Amino acid sequence: MKKGEFHIFKGSDDYVASESLRNAVNVMLALQRPLLIRGEPGTGKTLLAHSIAKSLDKKLVIFNVKSTTKAQEGLYVYDTVRRLNDARFDDSDVMDIKKYIKLGKIGEAFASPEQVVLLIDEVDKADIEFPNDLLNELDEMSFNIPETGETIAAKHRPIVIITSNAEKELPDAFLRRCIFHYIEFPDSEIMREIVNVHFPDLRQELLGESIKTFYKIRGLDDLSKKPSTSELIDWIQVLTAAEVKPENISKEVPFINALLKKEADYHYFLKNENKVKRFSQR
Amino acid sequence: MFIQFFYTLRHRKIPVSITEWIVLMEALSKGCALNSLNNFYYLARSILIKSESWYDEYDIAFQEYFKGIEAPSEIRDEVMRWLQDPSIQKVFSNMDPETLDKLSIEELMKEFEKRLKEQNEKHDGGSHWIGTRGTSPFGHSGVHPTGIRVGGKPGGSRAIKIAGERRFKNLRSDITLDIRQIELALKSLRVLGRIGPEDELDLDRTIDATAKNAGDIDLIWKKSRKNMVKLLLLIDIGGSMDEYASLCSRIFSAAHSATHFKDFQYYYFHNCVYNRLYTDVERNNWVNTDNLLKNLDSEYRVVIIGDARMANSELMSPYGSIYYDDYNETPGIVWFERIANRFNHCVWLNPADPYYWDHPTVNMVSRLFPIYELTLEGLTEGLKKLIAK
Numbered sequence: 001m002k003k004g005e006f007h008i009f010k011g012s013d014d015y016v017a018s019e020s021l022r023n024a025v026n027v028m029l030a031l032q033r034p035l036l037i038r039g040e041p042g043t044g045k046t047l048l049a050h051s052i053a054k055s056l057d058k059k060l061v062i063f064n065v066k067s068t069t070k071a072q073e074g075l076y077v078y079d080t081v082r083r084l085n086d087a088r089f090d091d092s093d094v095m096d097i098k099k100y101i102k103l104g105k106i107g108e109a110f111a112s113p114e115q116v117v118l119l120i121d122e123v124d125k126a127d128i129e130f131p132n133d134l135l136n137e138l139d140e141m142s143f144n145i146p147e148t149g150e151t152i153a154a155k156h157r158p159i160v161i162i163t164s165n166a167e168k169e170l171p172d173a174f175l176r177r178c179i180f181h182y183i184e185f186p187d188s189e190i191m192r193e194i195v196n197v198h199f200p201d202l203r204q205e206l207l208g209e210s211i212k213t214f215y216k217i218r219g220l221d222d223l224s225k226k227p228s229t230s231e232l233i234d235w236i237q238v239l240t241a242a243e244v245k246p247e248n249i250s251k252e253v254p255f256i257n258a259l260l261k262k263e264a265d266y267h268y269f270l271k272n273e274n275k276v277k278r279f280s281q282r
Numbered sequence: 283m284f285i286q287f288f289y290t291l292r293h294r295k296i297p298v299s300i301t302e303w304i305v306l307m308e309a310l311s312k313g314c315a316l317n318s319l320n321n322f323y324y325l326a327r328s329i330l331i332k333s334e335s336w337y338d339e340y341d342i343a344f345q346e347y348f349k350g351i352e353a354p355s356e357i358r359d360e361v362m363r364w365l366q367d368p369s370i371q372k373v374f375s376n377m378d379p380e381t382l383d384k385l386s387i388e389e390l391m392k393e394f395e396k397r398l399k400e401q402n403e404k405h406d407g408g409s410h411w412i413g414t415r416g417t418s419p420f421g422h423s424g425v426h427p428t429g430i431r432v433g434g435k436p437g438g439s440r441a442i443k444i445a446g447e448r449r450f451k452n453l454r455s456d457i458t459l460d461i462r463q464i465e466l467a468l469k470s471l472r473v474l475g476r477i478g479p480e481d482e483l484d485l486d487r488t489i490d491a492t493a494k495n496a497g498d499i500d501l502i503w504k505k506s507r508k509n510m511v512k513l514l515l516l517i518d519i520g521g522s523m524d525e526y527a528s529l530c531s532r533i534f535s536a537a538h539s540a541t542h543f544k545d546f547q548y549y550y551f552h553n554c555v556y557n558r559l560y561t562d563v564e565r566n567n568w569v570n571t572d573n574l575l576k577n578l579d580s581e582y583r584v585v586i587i588g589d590a591r592m593a594n595s596e597l598m599s600p601y602g603s604i605y606y607d608d609y610n611e612t613p614g615i616v617w618f619e620r621i622a623n624r625f626n627h628c629v630w631l632n633p634a635d636p637y638y639w640d641h642p643t644v645n646m647v648s649r650l651f652p653i654y655e656l657t658l659e660g661l662t663e664g665l666k667k668l669i670a671k
Contacts, residue, residue, distance in 0.1 A: 023324035030312050031305065031329075038334060081483060081501070084492070088499055127542075128465055175332040176301050182334035 015044065015051035016186075016193045024181035025052060031179065034138055034160035036170075039183030042228020045163040048183075049119035052159065059116045061158070063105035069126045071133030074106035075143050076152075097148050106134070107152055110141060115156035124164040131174040139177060186229065188215055198233050205246035210236050213250050216276045217259060222268060227259040234258045251277060290347045291330065294339045298330050305329050319348065464536035464661065471513065471583065471665050472542060476505035511583055511669070512545040513537065514625070518588030519563055520553035520604075526633035529656060530587055533631075547578070553592045554614035555621065556603050565605070571617060575624045583668050584621065584628040587656065590647040591634070597643045615646060622650040629664040631656045 009025040011017035017025070025048075028035040037045045053060035063074050083100045086092045092099075103111055109118040123131055137143045138160060142153035162178065164170065186194060188211050195207060214235070218226050227235075235258040244254055253276060260266050269276075291298045306329045314325050323344060331340050480503040491500035515537060517530055537546060549559035549569065558568040595602045597614045622628055630651035632639065639645075639653070647653070654664035 020324045020327075023321060024328040027309055027314055027325055027328050030314050031309055033305070036332075080485065084488070084499060088497055128469060172297075172332075176299060178332070179328045180332045181328050182337065 009052060009055055012051045012055040014197050015047055015054075016190060016197055017048070017051070018184075018186070018190060021048070021181060021183060024179055028179045029159065032157050032159075034162055034178045036162045036164060036175070036178040036180045037183060038164050038180070040185055040226075040228060041165065042230045043183040043185060044229065045183060046119065046121055049117055049121075049161040049163075052161065053117040056117070056159070058159070059112070059114070060119060061105050061109045061112070061116050062119045062121060064121050065123055065126045065130070067125050067127075069130070071126075071130050071137075072104075074104040074120075074134065075137065076104055076107045076145055077102045078147055098150070101145060101148060101150075103152070106137065107143070109158040110143070110152050110154040112158070113155065116158050118158040118160045120160065120162045122165060123162050124170065132171050135174060135177065185218075188212075191229070191232070194229060195233065195236060199236060199240070202236065202240065203246065206236070206239065206244075206249070209246045209249040210239060213253060213276065214259070216250075217253075217269070220269070220272055220275065223260070223265050225260075225262055225265060231259050231261070253277065287326075287343075287347045290343045291340070294343050296331070296336050296339050296343065302330050464533055464658075465539065468536055468665070469542065470662070471511050471669060472509045473511050473669055474507045475510040477508050477510065478505055480505050482506040509542045509544060510581075511543055512578075512581060513543050513547070514578060514582045514584045515546070515548040516555065516559065516584065516586045516588075517548065517550050518553060518586075518590075519550045520588075520592070522553070522589055522591055523633070526589070526656070529633050533587065533656070533661075545582075547582075549574070551588075553588075553604065554596050554602075555617045556608050556610035556614055557612065557617070558608065571620075575620060578625075580624060580626050582625055582627075584625045585664075585668070586621075586628065586630045586651065587633065588630070589632055589634040589638075590630065590644040590653070591638070591641050592643050594642055597646060615650075618647065618650050627668050627670075628652075629654060629668050631661065631664055 009017070009022055009029065011022065024035060037048060039045055049060060049062075052058075078097075079100045079102060083094055083097070087094045106118065106120075109116050120134075140153075141157050142151055144151050191211055191214075192207060195202065195211065199207075210232070214227065214232050217223075235255060238255045238258050239249065242255070248254070253273070256269060257266070260269055288298065288303050306326055309325055309329060310322075314321070326344075327337070327340055331337060482504050484502045484504040487502040487504075488500065491502055492498065494500075515534070517534065519527075519530075523530065534548070537548070549561060550563060550565075551559055552565070555571060557571050559571050559574060561567045561569065593602075596604060600611050600613055601609065602613055603610050628651050630647060630653045632644075632653050633656040636655055639648075644653070652664070652667055654660040654667075
């Protein structure tokens with residue numbers, strides 16, 4: 001890489017990236033190592049991959065991890081049942097095992113003729129051994145299919161983004177190979193930018209008032225689920241649709257259910273309503 | 283090059299390995315720091331630090347090391363020169379982290395000063411001299427003070443400001459270290475059984491059936507194997523347990539995040555179990571122990587965590603609870619006995635040092651439950667006992 005090529009990623013039209021995040025992404029691009037992203041829900045971990053793919057104009061391959069996902073499924077699946085089924089009719093050649101090997105998302109990313117962005121979403125959801133099982137494959141960007149003796153090797157190392165909610169600790173060996181970045185919850189200044197990206201025509205008073213109230217609510221200590229960016233955006237959408245006057249936002253805090261999703265939080269808010277309202281009138 | 287920064291980080295117990303340090307060097311040689319300390323701050327952080335709970339220590343270390351350095355504009359050139367020295371790879375690969383630890387900073391500094399003096403006698407510029415002296419780690423560490431202080435563009439001080447803000451203070455956590463180990467230990471708590479819908483293809487039997495069926499495919503399905511273990515965790519949160527609180531919370535969060543149990547229930551008690559088990563730490567909500575014993579089947583694996591040290595009366599007497607509102611007609615020992623009789627598999631994990639186990643109530647309890655020390659070893663042993671038939 002030449003000197004000038006650094007700093008490729010600058011965020012995209014619909015994604016506001018902080019300076020530190022841009023840096024982490026560019027380091028990852030330069031070193032061709034996976035980027036591990038952690039942060040509160042709703043800080044835009046998954047959207048980051050979309051944004052990178054968009055700004056670099058590359059295809060995005062998403063591997064959604066669930067609690068039952070096995071590392072193997074990301075590489076390939078051997079469809080034995082179909083082969084068996086085909087075996088009883090003469091019209092297809094069952095000796096060709098290749099036909100019954102279906103590449104998983106990681107396999108797809110490796111086999112792609114051009115460089116892609118590979119998102120492994122919520123890696124911590126899977127079994128505790130899951131990240132370890134993928135270490136070698138992600139390191140060498142290749143894997144072997146014993147059934148056919150084939151080796152799938154990446155022609156162009158995919159850009160790998162891994163997100164985690166930190167529900168589980170990840171193994172050290174896995175961490176050593178990654179570039180790590182923790183997305184902080186955006187401060188009100190960046191939040192303004194983010195909202196502006198979503199609602200370019202929003203009136204500034206409404207924006208200011210709603211963000212101020214939003215951070216007041218987030219400031220309440222005992223909320224079990226603090227409202228995040230996506231909730232704020234929903235809320236602003238409702239506020240504009242209902243044509244709420246900006247000065248009423250902090251007084252009434254209307255449509256609070258768009259921000260608080262848990263019953264307990266709602267009741268807690270009702271009890272502490274005054275904290276939010278009184279302060280915002282000052 | 284910068285190697286003292288590496289030491290500064292390790293000094294603060296931040297888990298940074300040689301592998302990561304080499305990666306950072308690679309990144310610098312590719313120009314990733316763009317000759318600015320600000321970029322370097324983020325660059326080094328994203329490569330060296332792997333958890334937000336270390337961000338704060340990193341900020342402190344960064345401040346400590348870079349304070350007073352104004353413009354390290356020649357970072358890249360220095361690193362390039364340094365990396366071109368073929369001996370460097372050898373130096374690092376021959377050196378494991380242990381030995382690196384043993385080289386004290388004072389030693390390095392002394393050596394460095396000595397060489398710097400020599401250098402002044404021989405050269406005035408001196409960059410070549412340092413560059414070729416790359417065969418020893420001392421030489422590299424020496425590059426930093428000369429290299430960095432040589433003029434260049436200003437504007438590098440912002441990173442120190444960012445580091446100075448210490449915005450990640452709240453994310454520090456000193457307990458995350460062993461959660462994974464505990465999770466792995468809990469993983470052994472597993473008895474597989476075939477339950478649920480028949481959703482897994484039984485390949486062997488399918489082939490047999492198909493062969494018998496004259497080649498016409500006959501698919502045979504079977505139930506998939508799932509973990510049958512149901513776990514009941516009872517945690518003592520009485521006063522004497524305070525010092526083990528962080529250890530217990532580690533166990534708790536590991537058990538909580540383990541997804542492989544068929545069922546997981548947990549209750550709290552203070553010092554001893556009586557007619558109530560609490561569902562919250564504040565003792566506001568409870569279930570009747572009697573009901574719980576009736577409702578949970580005997581296959582639940584029971585883990586009790588507590589130091590089992592209490593006053594004799596708390597364990598042995600009716601109304602012995604330290605809380606008046608517990609109003610226990612039945613002494614605690616009887617409740618423990620009921621638990622031991624109800625469930626086939628129980629273990630007691632004791633966080634206290636075995637030295638303190640010679641205590642009347644501990645002895646009493648140990649007649650009902652096998653007691654293990656709450657260390658990784660004891661935990662593993664205890665869990666083994668818990669699934670043994």
